[in-house]
Amino acid sequence: MTNTSSTKKKENASSDWDWLVQEDRIHRTVYTDDNIFVREMDNVFAGTWVYLLHESQIAQPNDYRLAWIGTREVIVSRNEDGEIQVFSNRCTHRGATVCRERRGNAQSFTCPYHGWRFDNQGKLFGIPGKNAYGPAFKSRDMNLARPAQVASYKGFIFATLNPDAPSLLAHLGNVARYMDEWIEHQGGEDNIVISGGQRYHLDCNWKLVYDNAGDGYHVPFSHQSLLVMTNERYGGGDMTYFADADRSNMHAYGLENGHSIIDQRPDMFANSAWNQQRPQPGRESYVEHVLNTAGSENAQAVLESTVGAGMNLNIFPNLLLIGNQVQVIQPLKVDSVNVYFNATRRRDADVEMNTMRLRTQEDFPIVGEMDDAANFEECQRGLTFSPENEWVDMSRHYETGKDVKGDDVVTGPVTSDLHQRNYYAKWKSLMKANPSLKMRKERLK
Amino acid sequence: MEELDESQSQLENEKGEIKVNTRSEKDSMQPKGLEPSPFSYEPCSHYVDAPFYDWLTEVSKDLSFADIRSEEVVDEKTWRQIERLLAVEARLLDQDAFERWLLLYVEECVYWIPSERSAHDLRETVALEFHDRRRLLDRVSRLGTGFAYSQIPPSRTARQLSGLEIWPSPDREDEWRARYSFTLAETRVGRSRILAGWNGFVLRQTSSGLKIVVKQINLIDCDSPQGNNSFFL
Ligand code: FES
Ligand SMILES: [Fe+2]
Numbered sequence: 001m002t003n004t005s006s007t008k009k010k011e012n013a014s015s016d017w018d019w020l021v022q023e024d025r026i027h028r029t030v031y032t033d034d035n036i037f038v039r040e041m042d043n044v045f046a047g048t049w050v051y052l053l054h055e056s057q058i059a060q061p062n063d064y065r066l067a068w069i070g071t072r073e074v075i076v077s078r079n080e081d082g083e084i085q086v087f088s089n090r091c092t093h094r095g096a097t098v099c100r101e102r103r104g105n106a107q108s109f110t111c112p113y114h115g116w117r118f119d120n121q122g123k124l125f126g127i128p129g130k131n132a133y134g135p136a137f138k139s140r141d142m143n144l145a146r147p148a149q150v151a152s153y154k155g156f157i158f159a160t161l162n163p164d165a166p167s168l169l170a171h172l173g174n175v176a177r178y179m180d181e182w183i184e185h186q187g188g189e190d191n192i193v194i195s196g197g198q199r200y201h202l203d204c205n206w207k208l209v210y211d212n213a214g215d216g217y218h219v220p221f222s223h224q225s226l227l228v229m230t231n232e233r234y235g236g237g238d239m240t241y242f243a244d245a246d247r248s249n250m251h252a253y254g255l256e257n258g259h260s261i262i263d264q265r266p267d268m269f270a271n272s273a274w275n276q277q278r279p280q281p282g283r284e285s286y287v288e289h290v291l292n293t294a295g296s297e298n299a300q301a302v303l304e305s306t307v308g309a310g311m312n313l314n315i316f317p318n319l320l321l322i323g324n325q326v327q328v329i330q331p332l333k334v335d336s337v338n339v340y341f342n343a344t345r346r347r348d349a350d351v352e353m354n355t356m357r358l359r360t361q362e363d364f365p366i367v368g369e370m371d372d373a374a375n376f377e378e379c380q381r382g383l384t385f386s387p388e389n390e391w392v393d394m395s396r397h398y399e400t401g402k403d404v405k406g407d408d409v410v411t412g413p414v415t416s417d418l419h420q421r422n423y424y425a426k427w428k429s430l431m432k433a434n435p436s437l438k439m440r441k442e443r444l445k
Numbered sequence: 446m447e448e449l450d451e452s453q454s455q456l457e458n459e460k461g462e463i464k465v466n467t468r469s470e471k472d473s474m475q476p477k478g479l480e481p482s483p484f485s486y487e488p489c490s491h492y493v494d495a496p497f498y499d500w501l502t503e504v505s506k507d508l509s510f511a512d513i514r515s516e517e518v519v520d521e522k523t524w525r526q527i528e529r530l531l532a533v534e535a536r537l538l539d540q541d542a543f544e545r546w547l548l549l550y551v552e553e554c555v556y557w558i559p560s561e562r563s564a565h566d567l568r569e570t571v572a573l574e575f576h577d578r579r580r581l582l583d584r585v586s587r588l589g590t591g592f593a594y595s596q597i598p599p600s601r602t603a604r605q606l607s608g609l610e611i612w613p614s615p616d617r618e619d620e621w622r623a624r625y626s627f628t629l630a631e632t633r634v635g636r637s638r639i640l641a642g643w644n645g646f647v648l649r650q651t652s653s654g655l656k657i658v659v660k661q662i663n664l665i666d667c668d669s670p671q672g673n674n675s676f677f678l
Pocket of ligand 2: 222368
């Protein structure tokens with residue numbers, strides 16, 4: 001198959017990002033081109049702040065866990081004193097991974113290949129047969145490499161390899177206030193406990209997952225099976241308010257630095273959100289328990305606090321706070337991605353409420369997300385097998401004048417492609433840049 | 446856990462078609478002090494409560510325990526009945542006969558896919574899937590809508606079961622536990638893959654025959670990212 005269009009030339013010209021990403025459409029190669037993916041891993045992932053994990057996932061002294069800055073694998077580790085360090089899972093000797101478990105508890109990591117030993121702050125402290133090394137070697141920094149910047153926002157740990165990246169707070173910008181609302185729904189920052197998760201591998205570009213997180217348009221179509229089932233079995237309920245979404249009270253908001261939110265709360269909480277939840281195992285026993293423990297005057301409020309947060313809060317490029325889940329996108333290749341649906345419990349809740357939260361968080365992944373996932377994979381196929389069809393559309397409500405610019409927020413109809421247009425502007429500016437990427441191996445003080 | 450009369454909700458009409466009643470006639474319970482719900486979430490799920498979770502935790506430990514059991518504890522007739530039931534269970538899934546498949550389960554049943562290798566306490570860690578009868582009916586109904594895109598076209602599956610072990614439940618005379626290893630070959634949209642692991646079961650003799658109370662599906666890679674498992678495992 002020969003491609004006679006000008007596409008080939010254009011996609012490799014790094015100066016031509018404005019052509020690849022236009023205001024209301026994106027070139028297909030942004031989803032299919034290996035070189036673009038490799039540049040994304042540097043410019044979009046390593047070059048800006050990326051979410052790694054939540055502090056509750058390494059709660060105890062010496063707990064550690066693997067995490068990823070795009071395709072770069074790091075260890076996030078807590079030491080004896082509770083301090084958190086992030087360092088590359090790459091031995092400074094010959095490059096072997098020093099840690100082969102996804103999570104655990106360890107005071108040190110011994111590289112399996114030649115036995116170099118690193119403490120759980122990444123410091124090299126043991127080299128077998130050290131006498132064989134000379135002064136030149138000893139003058140080099142050989143500790144495990146740490147990203148240029150690591151910071152936590154209320155328990156959410158982020159890192160970047162870019163020493164010149166603005167602070168995490170500046171990167172989050174006005175999404176921080178929505179994160180605060182999400183955290184408040186969970187009863188505050190010290191209250192959140194990640195409690196396992198569903199994990200998926202999809203054969204599609206990571207951005208198809210990110211696109212969907214702010215897509216208020218697809219619900220009655222991609223999730224039609226769910227809406228039909230809910231209607232036939234129960235006479236309606238969860239998400240039915242998406243059927244005529246542009247007439248609803250829900251909106252999409254474009255925030256700073258590519259972040260966005262689809263806010264379902266105006267409709268989800270307009271009537272009892274608890275009553276609208278698709279029924280979970282043990283729902284009725286839980287209601288009885290709440291009536292017994294909270295009393296009939298407080299019971300409804302307790303039930304309402306058990307439901308999801310009613311937000312799709314999209315923190316560019318890889319963190320999605322959806323319902324009560326902390327979802328993380330891990331790109332693997334141009335057409336391959338892992339997605340983690342981390343479940344949450346509350347420290348202040350009784351076991352019954354937390355159990356109900358977990359049962360609720362087992363519903364959508366298997367009855368909803370899988371249909372989206374099938375559609376993402378079919379998008380990837382279509383974008384790949386038909387190179388003459390060059391464009392991916394994101395012009396919904398682009399020309400209706402319904403995206404309204406406020407001080408620091410653009411407000412649009414909930415089915416607007418505002419989310420995509422908003423993050424692609426950020427994506428493009430990152431892809432045009434030439435960030436310096438640094439990992440430090442010098443001794444921690 | 447109380448035994449329910451199966452015949453009320455599962456009817457086989459003259460043509461041999463099976464109807465699973467998903468809505469009962471009686472009004473759903475509306476406790477005082479709560480906002481009235483416009484939705485009727487039948488069949489109710491009263492049975493999934495604290496003692497039930499305690500029991501599931503104990504069952505899960507027993508199913509996964511590295512035991513050496515004596516051969517003699519289950520009589521031959523029971524063994525054959527259970528062996529046959531488990532073979533039929535797997536075959537009906539291979540045949541996409543989901544409503545008929547559900548007839549093999551007691552009303553108050555559980556379908557459980559743990560998300561960790563040593564099955565966790567369901568009150569502390571989320572499962573890949575955990576369904577009571579109502580949510581199983583949701584899933585069967587969803588697959589039947591004609592819009593469940595993750596199963597259009599549907600997965601075709603072939604299950605191989607081996608190494609069946611059966612032993613009596615410690616707490617009931619009419620109940621047994623069983624496990625076997627499986628490989629599940631799946632193909633969909635021109636791509637084939639293998640899922641593997643072991644299934645643990647609780648089985649009970651009821652007035653309408655031997656039935657499944659719990660099916661626990663233990664994938665060897667349950668803690669790794671999964672593909673499209675939107676059919677029944
Ligand atoms: S590669 Fe790690 S010690 Fe040699
Ligand atoms: Fe969706």
